[in-house]
Amino acid sequence: MINRVISTTLNEKISSGKAIILIGPRQVGKTTLIKSVLKDKDYLFLEGDDPTVRNILTNPNTKQLKSIIGDYKIVFIDEAQRIENIGITLKIITDQFKSVQLFVSGSSAFELNNQTNEPLTGRKWEYKLYPISWKELEDNIGYVKSTQQLELRLLYGMYPDVINNPGDEIEVLNQLVNSYLYKDILAFSGIRKPDVLEKLLKALALQLGNEVSYNELSRLIGVNKGTIESYIDLLFKSYVIYRLPSFSRNLRNEIKTNQKIYFYDTGVRNAIIGNFTPLNSRADTGAIWENFLISERLKKLSYSKLRNGQYFWRTKQQQEIDYVEEKSGKIFGYGFKWNPKAKIKIHKSFIETYDSQIKVINTDNFRELIGFTE
Structure with a gap:
């Protein structure tokens, strides 16, 4: 794997109290990059392309999210733009689960931004990933x-x-x-x-x-x-x-x-x-x-x-x-x-x-x- 320049920045933001969001076109390595950052850590991986994941993360309440997250301290939601009302869900996790570090990837910037800009104001670090430089x-x-x-x-x-x-x-x-x-x-x-x-x-x-x-x-x-x-x-x-x-x-x-x-x-x-x-x-x-x-x-x-x-x-x-x-x-x-x-x-x-x-x-x-x- 080619080491990505931005990996250092992502590592520095862990435990910052804010969601870490990585956006960019498909196939540029967003999932690979985040998994490499988390390679030595225990984390919950939730795939937005999975219909079951989309269903459970669409409009869940705090109690339901607690059951989903369990004892994990790191949660990685991949292809998050596929999940309806994902911005609200991310806001609840960030606000109610202070000890949980949230990683989010999304390939469709316009869709993901529309859903997360307002709910996650002041609650996120957002970065873009491009093809290899x-x-x-x-x-x-x-x-x-x-x-x-x-x-x-x-x-x-x-x-x-x-x-x-x-x-x-x-x-x-x-x-x-x-x-x-x-x-x-x-x-x-x-x-x-x-x-x-x-x-x-x-x-x-x-x-x-x-x-x-x-x-x-x-x-x-x-x-x-x-x-x-x-x-x-x-x-x-x-x-x-x-x-x-x-x-x-x-x-x-x-x-x-x-x-x-x-x-x-x-x-x-x-x-x-x-x-x-x-x-x-x-x-x-x-x-x-x-x-x-x-x-x-x-x-x-x-x-x-x-x-x-x-x-x-x-x-x-x-x-x-x-x-x-x-x-x-x-x-x-x-x-x-x-x-x-x-x-x-x-x-x-x-x-x-x-x-x-x-x-x-x-x-x-x-x-x-x-x-x-x-």
């Missing part, structure tokens, strides 16, 4: 082996099962996309036209690295703009896609409202369009590299508890910076290039307006951006 991979297999795998990771992504099954990556990814990717969205959102969802995902995958127009997507797919907006919101909340807004503060000609959409995992993106062609033979290598760096930077910021703003920058004259980050009021610009010899345009208006600099990130120096320095 580059730092986690390199810490596990070493600098040389991870560097040798860079192109494979851009093509096939960072899901644990993909990494652990070399040679079968495409089969694993196709199963992931077809069996798990849409499961929570279709189960909890009331979407009646999964074909529209699939068309939208393919359109977004093909537009990777470009600004997204909801009106254009509406015309392309044949549904109204409101449907596009709601579906994209669901895909975001279920950790399939990630939205990068435009950065604008001072210049009149800056693009102020547009956004770019990236995938949390490049392997999932490539599986959606069915393209695993080597990077030196495809036209979207730059976009894949850009997606990889932005998703890896997101993991770094999340695990480090850094709330830096993440943006892209463009003007109406097509001046563009791939990635902009705002940290404590300071602005940092980055240009992404797969080829270390490639140059970027230096936009003086951005540098002068924001007292910033623009750094080129390529295959030679990418480690400093995504996990090995602040």
Whole structure:
């Protein structure tokens, strides 16, 4: 098992008097991680996918919960979003059983958050788990082996099962996309036209690295703009896609409202369009590299508890910076290039307006951006 960065944080929060909640997409290792944290401890495991568990944890009273928990001091409820009114149940356990440490995992962030935000206010530590990060991979297999795998990771992504099954990556990814990717969205959102969802995902995958127009997507797919907006919101909340807004503060000609959409995992993106062609033979290598760096930077910021703003920058004259980050009021610009010899345009208006600099990130120096320095 690849050691996860966040495991230290979870260990530190045990016996804190609050529920520890771990959310994220399916198949990223939430259950495995929590079980590894609890490997030397005696705990009660309750599986939310089990109909019996769902039944007994739906609207139980304190007496019933006492019978369920018994003498256990640690309770782990897995796939908690499957249990109706789970937020109230978790609140009762946290309030009435002070000596019990509660662990909760949930794959559907939008459903779990809707149920737990209000009941567990002030009663929880909530963390997100993503596919394996580059730092986690390199810490596990070493600098040389991870560097040798860079192109494979851009093509096939960072899901644990993909990494652990070399040679079968495409089969694993196709199963992931077809069996798990849409499961929570279709189960909890009331979407009646999964074909529209699939068309939208393919359109977004093909537009990777470009600004997204909801009106254009509406015309392309044949549904109204409101449907596009709601579906994209669901895909975001279920950790399939990630939205990068435009950065604008001072210049009149800056693009102020547009956004770019990236995938949390490049392997999932490539599986959606069915393209695993080597990077030196495809036209979207730059976009894949850009997606990889932005998703890896997101993991770094999340695990480090850094709330830096993440943006892209463009003007109406097509001046563009791939990635902009705002940290404590300071602005940092980055240009992404797969080829270390490639140059970027230096936009003086951005540098002068924001007292910033623009750094080129390529295959030679990418480690400093995504996990090995602040």
